[in-house]
Amino acid sequence: MKLLLLLTLVGLAQGLQTRVPLKRMKSLRQRLQEQGLLESFLEQHPYNLAAKYFPGIAVEALENYMDDEYFGTISIGTPPQEFTVVFDTGSSNLWVPSVFCSSPACRNHNRFNPGESSTFLSTNDTLFIAYGTGSMTGVLGYDTVNVAGINVHNQIFGLAETEPGDFFYYTPFDGILGLAFPSIASSGATPVFDNMMMENLVDRNLFSVYLSRNSQGGSFVLFGAIDPYYTTRGISWIPLSAETYWQISMESVSISGTPVACSSGCQAIVDTGTTLLAVPIRAFRILMRRLGASSSGEISCEAVSNLPDLTFHIHGREFPVPPRAYVLRSNGYCSLGLQGMDTPTEEGELWILGDVFIREYYIIFDRANNKVGLSRLP
Numbered sequence: 001m002k003l004l005l006l007l008t009l010v011g012l013a014q015g016l017q018t019r020v021p022l023k024r025m026k027s028l029r030q031r032l033q034e035q036g037l038l039e040s041f042l043e044q045h046p047y048n049l050a051a052k053y054f055p056g057i058a059v060e061a062l063e064n065y066m067d068d069e070y071f072g073t074i075s076i077g078t079p080p081q082e083f084t085v086v087f088d089t090g091s092s093n094l095w096v097p098s099v100f101c102s103s104p105a106c107r108n109h110n111r112f113n114p115g116e117s118s119t120f121l122s123t124n125d126t127l128f129i130a131y132g133t134g135s136m137t138g139v140l141g142y143d144t145v146n147v148a149g150i151n152v153h154n155q156i157f158g159l160a161e162t163e164p165g166d167f168f169y170y171t172p173f174d175g176i177l178g179l180a181f182p183s184i185a186s187s188g189a190t191p192v193f194d195n196m197m198m199e200n201l202v203d204r205n206l207f208s209v210y211l212s213r214n215s216q217g218g219s220f221v222l223f224g225a226i227d228p229y230y231t232t233r234g235i236s237w238i239p240l241s242a243e244t245y246w247q248i249s250m251e252s253v254s255i256s257g258t259p260v261a262c263s264s265g266c267q268a269i270v271d272t273g274t275t276l277l278a279v280p281i282r283a284f285r286i287l288m289r290r291l292g293a294s295s296s297g298e299i300s301c302e303a304v305s306n307l308p309d310l311t312f313h314i315h316g317r318e319f320p321v322p323p324r325a326y327v328l329r330s331n332g333y334c335s336l337g338l339q340g341m342d343t344p345t346e347e348g349e350l351w352i353l354g355d356v357f358i359r360e361y362y363i364i365f366d367r368a369n370n371k372v373g374l375s376r377l378p
Contacts, residue, residue, distance in 0.1 A: 018202065020087065020148040022070040022211070022219035070211055070219050070272070070355070071173045075146040076157065077117030083110050083174040087209075087221045088273030089246050089365060090352075092185035094145065094192050095127065095158030096175035098138065105168030112159055119144050119153075127158040127187050137162045145192060147177075150201050150223060156189045176273070179207065179365065184244050196223060197367065205368035209272055210377075211359045213325075230362035231375040238315045240370045246270045248372055250351065251313040253283070260286055266349035268314070270363060270372055274354035276339045277310075277326060283349070284340030293336050299327065301334040312357070319374060325360050 075082045076096065083096045097106040099113045114120040121142040129136045138160040145155040160175075178185070179193055197205045202224025210230055212219045226235075241249045250268045253261040261283035279287065285295070291307060293299040307323035328337045337356040364373030 018148055018150060018223040018225055020072040020074075020221045020223070022072045022087070022221065023084075072177075072221060074177060076112055077114075077143050078119040079116075080146055081110070081112055081116070083112070084172070085175045085177045086173050086273055087179060088176050088271070089179045089209075090269060090271035090273040091176060091178035092180045092182060092191045093127070093129070093158060093176070093178045093187075093189055094155065095129075095136070095138065095160055097163065098159035098161060100159065100161045101138075101163060103163045103168075105163040105171075106160065108169060109171075109174045114141060114143075114159065117143055121154070125187060127160075127189075129158075129186055136160050140187060140189065147192065147196075148221075148223065150196060152192055152195050152199065152201065155192055155195055158187075158189075179272070180245050181243050193223070193367070206364055206366040208362060208364045208373075209358065210362050211272075211355055213359050226364055226373075227362075230377065233376050233378075235364065235373040235375045236315070236317050236319075237366075237369075237371045237373050240372065241267060243370055246365055246372055248314060251316075253351075254311045254313065255290055256308050260290055262349060262351065266351060268312075268351040268353050270353045270358070270365075272355065272358060274352050275356065276337050276352075276354050277321075277356045278339050278341045278352035278354060280349050280351070281340040281342055283351075284338060287338060288336070291336060297336040297338060299334050299336060301329065301332070304334055312353075314374075319357075319361070319376075321357055321360055326356050 070086075071084045072087055073082055074085055085094075085096070097109050097111045099111045099115075101111060114122065123140045123142070125140040127136075127138045127140050136158075138158045140156055141159055142154045142156055145152045145157065178191055180191070182188075182191055182194055185191055193207060196202050204224050204226075206226070207221060207223045208226050208230075209221050210219060210227070238248045241247050247267055247269050250262055250266050252259040252263050252265070261279065266280075287293075287310075288295060288297065291299065292303055304323055304327050307327065309320040309322050310326060312319040312321065326337045328335050341350075341352075360377060362375040362377055364375075366373060
């Protein structure tokens with residue numbers, strides 16, 4: 001049944017049925033740190049954030065999920081089997097661990113058992129996703145996927161049979177639900193939201209994301225609707241520059257009115273699957289100097305109150321990110337929520353606008369018009 005969002009009390013109640021609450025939990029980085037394993041892990045698994053977006057480097061970079069803190073619950077099969085997933089606008093596949101997986105990483109996560117689902121359809125097709133830490137291999141199958149009360153029938157998804165090394169053992173999530181475009185899906189799989197649109201399960205061909213600041217609750221992904229409560233300051237619509245990731249063109253990045261990076265224009269990807277602001281190495285070094293941080297991003301907590309906004313100039317408008325958003329505080333220490341990454345020179349300059357940016361804006365991902373909508377939060 002088509003889900004309608006009407007601006008009435010009844011309509012809003014219906015609209016809530018499409019809302020996936022997101023839990024904010026400890027990130028993988030925090031979990032590794034608590035176990036005293038972070039330093040050795042980073043030495044063994046150096047990575048480059050750009051690997052997620054340039055297949056020439058790697059198909060996927062699982063370590064991009066190191067700092068993710070927002071997770072939601074879906075179910076697969078009949079009767080339903082529940083999984084905690086990252087709702088990731090930077091990838092397009094849905095996959096979860098399966099009972100066929102004997103890797104240590106699978107054993108302490110929820111695993112899908114196709115033998116216990118009356119609606120499961122098997123295939124002979126395989127799924128392979130390369131990561132910096134190894135590879136995830138599995139098989140593809142079809143089943144009913146339930147997302148916030150929406151039943152997506154015959155949804156193709158990956159059943160992981162091997163997972164890469166010790167990395168996944170500590171992750172707070174079971175799998176990943178990709179919300180980017182079909183063009184970047186592995187094995188030609190149709191993404192979940194594309195099936196929602198094709199089956200007329202959402203009133204509008206868009207979804208929106210709200211990520212709460214600090215430890216506040218209320219984060220969500222809303223399918224098929226825009227919540228007017230979060231758009232009181234209006235919506236700025238930005239056309240996509242590519243229908244792969246949620247990619248847009250950016251004119252520049254400035255501090256106190258002076259351009260400091262991306263001065264000749266660059267590309268940016270709005271990615272819920274990346275927590276930090278990922279910036280090209282050269283721009284990263286410039287920003288570290290301008291903001292008074294060390295080369296690794298550490299900064300005096302006393303200096304935070306005097307830091308300026310980072311302003312992103314996109315489609316003729318300014319989108320500021322204040323220091324309260326881009327400075328991360330942990331155990332009495334402060335660091336900038338920015339990370340440098342290498343991008344292939346022929347690809348030009350690429351920025352990833354992760355959760356540090358998204359927490360400041362209610363984001364609308366509009367597939368009908370291939371646009372991203374930004375509405376500044378109070």
